[in-house]
Amino acid sequence: MSDQHFEPVIIGFTCNWCSYRAADLAGTARVKYAPNVRLIRLMCSGRLDPTFVIKAFASGADGVLITGCHPGECHYIEQNYKAMRRYLLLRRVLTQMGIEPERIKLVWASAAEGVKLAGEINAFVDDVRALGPLHWMHESALHQEDELHTTHSHASEAMAVEVPA
Amino acid sequence: MTSAPIKLFDEPPTDERIGVYVCHCGSNIAGTVDVAEVRDWASQRLAARGVVVSRDYKFMCSSLGQELIERDIKEKGLTRVVVAACSPHLHEATFRGACKRAGLNPYLCELASIREHVSWVHTDKSAATDKAKAVVSGAVERVVKSTALEPLHVPIHPATLVVGGGIAGIQAALEIADAGFKVYLVEREPSIGGHMSQFDKTFPTLDCAACILTPRMVQAGADPDIELLTWSEVVDVKGYVGNFVVTIKKKARYVVTELCTGCGVCEQKCPKKLVDDVYEAGLGYRKAVYTPFPQAVPKYPVIDRPNCTYFQKGTCRVCEKFCPPNAIDFTQTDEYQTVEVGNIILATGYDLFDPRRVTQYGYGRLANVFTSLEFERLTNAAGPTNGSIVMRDGKTVPKTVGIIHCVGSRDRNYNNYCSAICCMQSLKFAHLVKERTGAQVYNFYIDMRTTAKAYDEFYQRVLEEGTLFVRGRVAEVTDAAREENEEGKLVIQVEDTLAGRQRRIPVDMVVLSAALEPRRDAKDVAKLFGISCSADGWYTEKHPKLDPVATMTEGIYVAGCVTGPKDIPNTVTQGAAAAARVLGKIQQREIEIEPVRATVDQTKCSGCRICNNMCPFNAIIFHEDRMVTEVIPALCQGCGTCVAACPAGAISGSGFSNEQIMSQIEGLLLLNLEKQPAREAVMA
Numbered sequence: 001m002s003d004q005h006f007e008p009v010i011i012g013f014t015c016n017w018c019s020y021r022a023a024d025l026a027g028t029a030r031v032k033y034a035p036n037v038r039l040i041r042l043m044c045s046g047r048l049d050p051t052f053v054i055k056a057f058a059s060g061a062d063g064v065l066i067t068g069c070h071p072g073e074c075h076y077i078e079q080n081y082k083a084m085r086r087y088l089l090l091r092r093v094l095t096q097m098g099i100e101p102e103r104i105k106l107v108w109a110s111a112a113e114g115v116k117l118a119g120e121i122n123a124f125v126d127d128v129r130a131l132g133p134l135h136w137m138h139e140s141a142l143h144q145e146d147e148l149h150t151t152h153s154h155a156s157e158a159m160a161v162e163v164p165a
Numbered sequence: 166m167t168s169a170p171i172k173l174f175d176e177p178p179t180d181e182r183i184g185v186y187v188c189h190c191g192s193n194i195a196g197t198v199d200v201a202e203v204r205d206w207a208s209q210r211l212a213a214r215g216v217v218v219s220r221d222y223k224f225m226c227s228s229l230g231q232e233l234i235e236r237d238i239k240e241k242g243l244t245r246v247v248v249a250a251c252s253p254h255l256h257e258a259t260f261r262g263a264c265k266r267a268g269l270n271p272y273l274c275e276l277a278s279i280r281e282h283v284s285w286v287h288t289d290k291s292a293a294t295d296k297a298k299a300v301v302s303g304a305v306e307r308v309v310k311s312t313a314l315e316p317l318h319v320p321i322h323p324a325t326l327v328v329g330g331g332i333a334g335i336q337a338a339l340e341i342a343d344a345g346f347k348v349y350l351v352e353r354e355p356s357i358g359g360h361m362s363q364f365d366k367t368f369p370t371l372d373c374a375a376c377i378l379t380p381r382m383v384q385a386g387a388d389p390d391i392e393l394l395t396w397s398e399v400v401d402v403k404g405y406v407g408n409f410v411v412t413i414k415k416k417a418r419y420v421v422t423e424l425c426t427g428c429g430v431c432e433q434k435c436p437k438k439l440v441d442d443v444y445e446a447g448l449g450y451r452k453a454v455y456t457p458f459p460q461a462v463p464k465y466p467v468i469d470r471p472n473c474t475y476f477q478k479g480t481c482r483v484c485e486k487f488c489p490p491n492a493i494d495f496t497q498t499d500e501y502q503t504v505e506v507g508n509i510i511l512a513t514g515y516d517l518f519d520p521r522r523v524t525q526y527g528y529g530r531l532a533n534v535f536t537s538l539e540f541e542r543l544t545n546a547a548g549p550t551n552g553s554i555v556m557r558d559g560k561t562v563p564k565t566v567g568i569i570h571c572v573g574s575r576d577r578n579y580n581n582y583c584s585a586i587c588c589m590q591s592l593k594f595a596h597l598v599k600e601r602t603g604a605q606v607y608n609f610y611i612d613m614r615t616t617a618k619a620y621d622e623f624y625q626r627v628l629e630e631g632t633l634f635v636r637g638r639v640a641e642v643t644d645a646a647r648e649e650n651e652e653g654k655l656v657i658q659v660e661d662t663l664a665g666r667q668r669r670i671p672v673d674m675v676v677l678s679a680a681l682e683p684r685r686d687a688k689d690v691a692k693l694f695g696i697s698c699s700a701d702g703w704y705t706e707k708h709p710k711l712d713p714v715a716t717m718t719e720g721i722y723v724a725g726c727v728t729g730p731k732d733i734p735n736t737v738t739q740g741a742a743a744a745a746r747v748l749g750k751i752q753q754r755e756i757e758i759e760p761v762r763a764t765v766d767q768t769k770c771s772g773c774r775i776c777n778n779m780c781p782f783n784a785i786i787f788h789e790d791r792m793v794t795e796v797i798p799a800l801c802q803g804c805g806t807c808v809a810a811c812p813a814g815a816i817s818g819s820g821f822s823n824e825q826i827m828s829q830i831e832g833l834l835l836l837n838l839e840k841q842p843a844r845e846a847v848m849a
Contacts, residue, residue: 011830024252027281035292038299038833039282041253043761043821046779047805055827060834072700075717076804077781086809118286 008062008128012037012121013052015045017075018110019067025114033118034125037065044068046079050090053104057094057136063103063128065121070108080108100131179215179309184243185301186234188225188250190280197284199294203249206298210835211305217241225250231263238267245308249277249301270313272760272820277304299833306832310824314760319799321407322507323347323751328399328690331359332378332733333725334512335385336740337747342390344748349504350385351413352395354443356461358382359514363444363538365545365552367733368593369623375547379460386462394502396467402694403783405800406720407507407756417497419468420454424492427464431484431493432456437474446538449549454484454493458547468493508720508747511704512740513690515726518573518580518680525641526572526677532557533655534642534675537590544597554601556674563673566598567657569639570610573680580680582701585730587678588614592624594676595632606632607670609639609659617734635670637662642675681730695782696721703729714743718782718802719758722746761803761820767793769815776807776816 014020020041026033042048045068053064066087068080084106091101105124109117185207189195200221208219218237222230225248237243246269248260253276261271279297287293323346327334330352338348350357361367362382364374385391394413401412420431437453444457451457453473456466474481475495485493517538520528528534533556535543546552556563568591574584588610595606613634615621628634641658647669654671661668683702684690691698696716697705704727707715714722724739725731731739750756763784772792777785784800785807787793796807796816808818817823 009834011833020252021254024254024278024281027252027278027285030285032288033286035283035287035289035296038296038303039278040303040826040829040833042805042826043818044804044806047809047818047821049809049823049826051823052826052830056830056834059831061830072698073705074697076802076806077695077697079779079781079804079806082779082806082810 006129006133008036008125008131008133009060010037010063010065010125010128011056011061012039012065012067013045013048014039014041015047015068015075015080016041016043018069018073019045019107019117021111022067022109022113022117025111026118027114029114031115031118033121036125036128037121044074044076044079045083046074046076048083048086050086050093053090053094057099057103057134060136062131062134063105063124065105065107065124067107067109067117070110073110099134099136102127102131103134181215181244181309182217182242183211183215183245183247183305183308184234184237184241185211185216185219185305186225186230186246186248186250187219187221187279187297187301188230188248189221189223190225190250190284191223194250194280194284197287197290197293198279198297199290202294203279203297203301207301207305210298211302214302214305215245215309216305218243226256226259231259234260234263235267238264238269243269244273245305245311246274247277247301247304247308248274249279249297249304251280252276252278252282272314273308273311275304275308275311277301299835302835303829303833306835307825307829310822310828312819312822314819316757316760317762317798318755319405319407319758320755321750321753322409322505324349324504324506325747325751326351326399326409326411326504326506326509327512328509329359329512329514329725329727330354330357330385330393330395331512331514331725331736332361332381333514333736333740333743334359334510335381336737337510337512337724337744338385338391339381339388340741340744341747342385342388344751346390346748346751348391349411349413349506350391350393351397351399352393353398354457355396355418355455355465355467356382356457356463357385357393357395358458358460358462360538361733362458362460363446363545364541365548366593366597368589369619371593371596373546375460379462382460382462393463395463397502399693400501402509405782405797406718406758407750408799409506409509409720411504411506411509413502413504415500415502416467417470417499418465419470419473419493419495419497420465421492421494421497422463422465424490425465426490426492427456427466428489429456429466430487430489432466434483434487436481436483437472439469439472445549446536446542448539448542468495508722508750509694510722510724510740510743510747511690511694511696511727512724512743513684513687513727515681515730516684518584518682520572520677520679522579523572523677526569526639526675527642527644527655528677531642531644531655531675533563533673534677537587537594537676537678540594540676544594544601552601554598554604561673562602563598563604564602565605565607565654565672566595566602566674566676567607567609567642567655567670567672568594568676568678569642569657570608570678571638571680572677573682575611580682580701582729583614584678584680585614586681586732589620589623589732591676591678592627592632594678595627596623596630599627599630599632604673607657607672608632608634609657610634610636611638617732635659635661635663635668646671681726683727687727694718694721696723703727714739714746719756720750758799759803759820761818762798762801763796763803763805763808763816763818764798765794765796766815766817767791767795769813770794771813771815773812775812776810779807779810
């Protein structure tokens with residue numbers, strides 16, 4: 001199959017105050033963008049637990065978009081900086097797990113930046129489309145759930161997830 | 166990081182009874198999304214996930230649409246509701262209300278945004294319908310994991326803290342006291358009054374600032390509901406909306422206010438005279454024991470310890486000797502007062518831009534270059550020159566005066582923003598120079614911004630008075646003469662953009678209309694009160710248009726120049742507006758807070774304290790004795806950063822729990838999972 005037929009599925013995490021409202025604004029302004037991203041609303045990008053990202057990849061996502069308020073504009077003062085630190089760390093962890101770090105992307109979008117968010121989504125969809133499907137969520141993974149359930153520590157959890165990939 | 170296992174999709178069917186309601190929103194959704202297909206898909210594919218009823222309706226938010234949901238909750242015994250319609254920011258409250266009326270906990274209702282995030286932003290009907298299904302599926306999975314929540318109720322303490330005794334703070338304090346509630350008005354200088362007390366005239370009406378301000382100051386000083394805490398600073402803020410506990414440092418005055426009559430003998434007798442660079446902007450003198458100005462409120466002086474001869478050399482005590490009521494007490498120490506308040510208004514104002522930074526304008530190097538605040542003191546009848554406009558030598562009246570606008574404003578080297586008041590202030594200066602000296606006045610401006618009531622009329626008036634306006638940013642102020650007529654003068658080098666040529670204009674005196682900047686310690690104060698600043702350092706309003714005096718922190722309000730440069734009318738308006746918001750809160754007696762909060766399962770907490778430094782609201786406390794952490798619900802703002810940080814998975818976030826989000830991820834990818842084998846087949 002040529003890459004043209006591949007449409008990536010992307011999970012997008014948004015914060016309640018800036019980027020989710022940017023997505024709302026893109027809607028009210030009727031800005032068009034690719035339909036590949038499915039958004040999840042968190043209260044803050046600081047709520048983003050790195051396991052959410054791994055969970056999304058493990059459940060079949062080809063890319064994960066993380067969005068939040070611009071630095072200095074966080075509704076919760078400075079929690080987006082924590083999101084940024086986790087993002088940078090997570091990219092390294094994902095690389096070690098064999099996932100191209102380009103499959104996650106961090107975008108700051110204020111509630112006024114609907115057009116910017118739409119543009120970033122389009123660019124990211126193109127990037128992930130070019131990378132091709134991730135296939136982390138393999139058919140065989142469905143049958144390995146019992147194994148996964150037995151793992152508890154983070155390290156072994158990550159390892160166990162890596163097996164099906 | 167959580168210890169929740171990463172699990173895939175084969176949980177047993179839920180025993181919840183879920184209703185799915187898909188809105189057409191006229192053609193807003195139905196025009197791009199096949200609503201009937203989403204409805205049918207939800208009822209078939211998601212039946213195993215607990216969906217027992219799936220309906221579509223033209224306008225779900227209409228009263229008929231809401232009744233549809235209410236009826237199903239009652240008749241079909243729904244335990245969860247998913248409404249696929251617009252953004253939760255628009256109608257979450259509407260549908261939660263419908264659920265509540267039908268006896269279902271409102272937090273068991275989930276909105277799936279298929280309008281703002283689907284139909285309005287996509288054009289391909291099939292792709293949009295697929296995405297709508299995914300979004301609905303995500304909402305269904307999430308709502309299954311939602312738990313019933315109750316809003317938190319917090320009582321409101323009726324007292325208010327106002328920080329900053331300028332005109333904004335005074336106005337706010339008076340409004341609240343007028344309504345009969347207690348106000349603590351904290352000011353760090355010895356007197357209230359702020360910048361306005363330094364001005365002579367106020368534009369555009371040219372009322373004398375003291376004439377309109379001092380009655381307000383007296384009123385604030387005399388009001389039994391207002392407790393003035395001057396020469397004081399807030400050092401600690403604990404608590405949350407309705408229940409703040411604030412510690413105020415009352416710096417030692419060395420004057421017993423109970424005995425002092427404000428007669429001023431101490432100030433007369435004090436032998437130590439020094440330059441007053443606060444109130445007189447460096448142009449005048451004060452004593453080591455002083456009140457900043459004669460109309461000061463309160464009237465009690467303070468002793469400036471670092472400059473007092475007795476404190477520095479151990480001898481003098483002249484003030485003590487002459488004080489008629491024996492009110493001088495050199496043994497006083499700083500005191501700390503703790504007050505309980507329900508709401509806080511920050512009205513800490515601005516600092517003037519230091520024009521030394523624009524070295525080419527020569528301030529600090531060329532004697533007859535003045536700042537706008539210095540010029541205010543020069544023109545003030547109670548100022549160091551009794552209102553005569555004279556040069557730095559204290560006697561020569563200038564024959565030509567150049568006034569430069571936008572010094573430090575609208576300049577990418579310093580501040581990008583417009584300081585809002587400088588145009589009108591410069592016009593006022595031009596008028597005062599003309600009126601008092603008859604000198605020739607040049608105003609150098611980039612754009613003339615005279616936008617409020619009667620402002621442009623004032624501009625016309627100053628034009629008619631014969632002030633010359635040169636449009637262009639001044640390149641340099643120099644004393645290096647090139648021609649004879651420039652000898653002994655300050656030469657203003659400017660590109661006149663209307664004439665299209667360079668000009669050199671010799672003047673005797675230059676006034677720099679300096680920018681307004683955030684207080685030098687604005688960021689520390691913001692941190693103390695738990696509010697946020699913009700990159701410039703101005704405090705961030707909850708909404709710049711629709712909620713300009715509230716902040717993102719409940720119970721903390723802002724007024725005046727703390728949020729950006731403002732003229733006096735706007736500052737007063739904001740002071741009154743902040744007071745109105747506070748009074749509204751006080752009248753409610755208690756407030757409801759969204760129950761999106763973090764809670765610690767203390768049996769799981771290992772006491773690692775990783776979360777302790779995560780919280781900018783000081784909502785996390787650590788019990789040393791039991792080595793466990795606790796989150797104070799009323800302080801917690803619900804961001805969830807600590808939830809994500811806890812390595813033991815001991816912290817859970819209500820409304821946005823790990824289980825809800827993990828399930829939503831699975832739900833959102835349900836379609837993807839279904840399609841994956843097909844995709845692989847093609848790939849093979």
